[in-house]
Amino acid sequence: MNPLPSSDQPLTCDVLVVGGGINGAGIARDLAGRGAKVVLCEQHDLAQHTSSSSTKLIHGGLRYLEYYEFSLVRKALAEREVLIKAAPHIMWPLRFVMPHDPRANFLRPAWMIRAGLFLYDHLAKREVLPGSKTVDLRSHAAGRPLKPGFTKGFVYSDGWVDDARLVLLNALDAQEHGATVYTRTSCTQAERSPQGWSATLRHADGTLQPVQARALVNAAGPWTAQFLKQQARLQGSKSLRLIKGSHIVVKKMFEHDHAYIFQNPDKRIIFAIPYEDDFTLIGTTDIEHHGPIGTARIDQSEIDYLCEQASRYFAKPVTAADVVWTYSGVRPLLDDESSDASAVTRDYLLDLDTSAAPLLSVWGGKITTFRKLAEEAADLLQAPLGLAQGAWTAGAMMPGGDIAAWPDVARSVSAPAAARRRDAVAPVARPDAIPRFEAALGRSHPWLPAAMRQRWARSYGSRVALFLPAEAGGLASLGAEVAPYLYEAELRYLHEHEWARSADDALWRRTKLGLHLTEAQRAAVATWWAAQFPGETTPADQTMAGLPPEMATKK
Structure with a gap:
């Protein structure tokens, strides 16, 4: 630093x-x-x-085609694979399912969806992401969590990112x-x-x-x-038009690895996305924001709206009581004088x-x-x-993205980027890049628990070499376990190399461990942090990316 x-x-x-x-x-x-x-x-x-309050998607913006934003969609579609190649440890392909019921008059007609997906498939070159198709939801895994009226689905590709x-x-x-x-x-x-x-x-x-x-x-x-x-x-x-977008997180609604895109009667869409293994992320809203910029918070009407729209599709209704976490952000959109916040470019x-x-x-x-x-x-x-x-x-590769050659890359991962990656060209993205890296990490460090290997692979990529001992030292070499599967070595790395200056920085932005820990466990991390780095900790209500303490996870 x-x-x-x-x-x-x-x-x-x-x-x-x-x-x-x-x-x-x-x-x-x-x-x-x-x-x-x-x-x-x-x-x-x-x-x-x-930038930490998005829907976590690398996507072309399928719905922007309705507003004739062809240039923007083409540009965004072309960027998807560029980014996935550059940082395969924090970005990967994701398949989306759009359920369809011809009896629902608020849904766009099937011909319009097919036409839109044809454009989505062909506006920009694709090397890795598969094209769209139609599926029978009565037999497809994505149909099981849905109401029985949704018998047809349209499937297409975009990407996931840890924003x-x-x-x-x-x-x-x-x-x-x-x-x-x-x-x-x-x-x-x-x-x-x-x-x-x-x-x-x-x-x-x-x-x-x-x-x-x-x-x-x-x-x-x-x-x-x-x-x-x-x-x-x-x-x-x-x-600028300042537009608040809010999201809710609930316990996992489905077991498969696809995401959903749901059409709403107001012509907006929301997503329901697999999140952090144990949860489902649902969002977003589009509401004009007129208050102080840094204090955006979800309100009850937004929670009710997201629950209501998701419940139109899921067989098991989503209620406000199911919400374990929320976050809100203010999107600075170029003012094009649109009367509809969701239509602003x-x-x-x-x-x-x-x-x-x-x-x-x-x-x-x-x-x-x-x-x-x-x-x-x-x-x-x-x-x-x-x-x-x-x-x-x-x-060019992003830091940590050079995972294909592990463990050889670990020997040079601490070298300056100018010497280590200036000429490193991102390889063709492989759908199995992360599983292969996790397996290689397990072979080189067999004492690492599977949960830690998976999280580290998808957070740090090859940069785990900066805090993971090369020798077979076991978990004891990582220092004390401050919270479940969170050791001192990782926290010190976040402080020394990633500008983390509070427990909230570490738990809610550098990682999402705050979502998995109990209130007592989060407090233990905060106590450790304050003892190790006195004078640096900032108040939680100023660091939690629009997430006030009262909206923290409910355990």
Whole structure:
């Protein structure tokens, strides 16, 4: 992690990136890989807000075809396999089932669905993801949890992603390419001149740090317009629609590995997705958000809505009493003056102003297209900054993604990215990549419990070598067991290498262990953290990505 400089030691850089969500981290990664000297600052934790509150999907956006967003859908479809190849440990293919009952007048007609799926299959090249098909739900496993009226289903492919870890991997890759990354560091002011930007960063301990930058990237997400007006004292040319999306998590509703996409009478859709082995994730809502940006919370009407819509399909009704966890995020969507919140475009706009020192503002976007957005942002800054190297991320591995050669890769996993992965091209994605890696991890460390092997493989990939002893030391070599299957070695790694500064950072964003632990077990982790890293722990209600303590898991 980057040490804090003294307040009288100004930082100089080519680009100051404000915002540690997916867009800011992605832009910092791309620019650093092109040779730019980058400083990234995030006022809270990485991915603390919008970027850890998605539906966890890498998808083209099937429903956007209804709004004629063909360019956005094509771009997103093309990105699915690029991303899965780059980070197979945190992203993988997922099959979706759309149940159909011709008697239900609120469902789109079968011909329309077939036409949409034909476009979805052919708008962009597919190498790994299988195409769509029709299935008989009376015999298909996906039909068993549903009401008997749903006899036909349409099946298609998209992808799953651990959204918070995707942000983290981009920040790690940016750092490994030379970027300086500061979390819990706000940019309190930024003054522009023809020669550059003079900014002030405020670290968590109150230290003020001056920064001189040649260019500034405003990737503050929901705070983009606010940052321009208050910190940069400039007038933005665009505006955002702040849309709250809320999700509920319930105990596992089905045993198979497919997800569902449900059509609702209001013409919206919701997903029901296998989640964390033991749960089902249901969402999302689309509601205009008018309150403070960082305090979005689910309300009872949203819970009731998601339960009601899911219960139209599942044979076993979903009730509010079944909800074990919720989360909400505010999506900063580019304002296209649509009267329907769910119809607001998910596309993005990059606004580069070079009337003085370059200012690039990011308006809108979605997690699936973050890499393309970052590439286009770096392309725009290439000439103003005089960068010699061009685009590079389309075929590059993410940290931990080089799992195919385990355990050989473990011997070099701690090497800097510039030496270790600059020329490493992501191989063709294999559907069995993770099971093969888990098996290899078990052969090299047979003393690891299966549950830990699976979670580590799907969280850290090859980076487990940074805290997993190479020798046959057994579980005792990992230190004390702070909570079930959570050892000191992993927690220290999260603190040292992944910017975790509180138990909530570790339990709710770097992992989702908070969902599996009891309140007493989560408290034990918090107690350990406070003892090991005094002075760093932040209040839970400020770190839990829009998740207030009263909405924590019910055990």
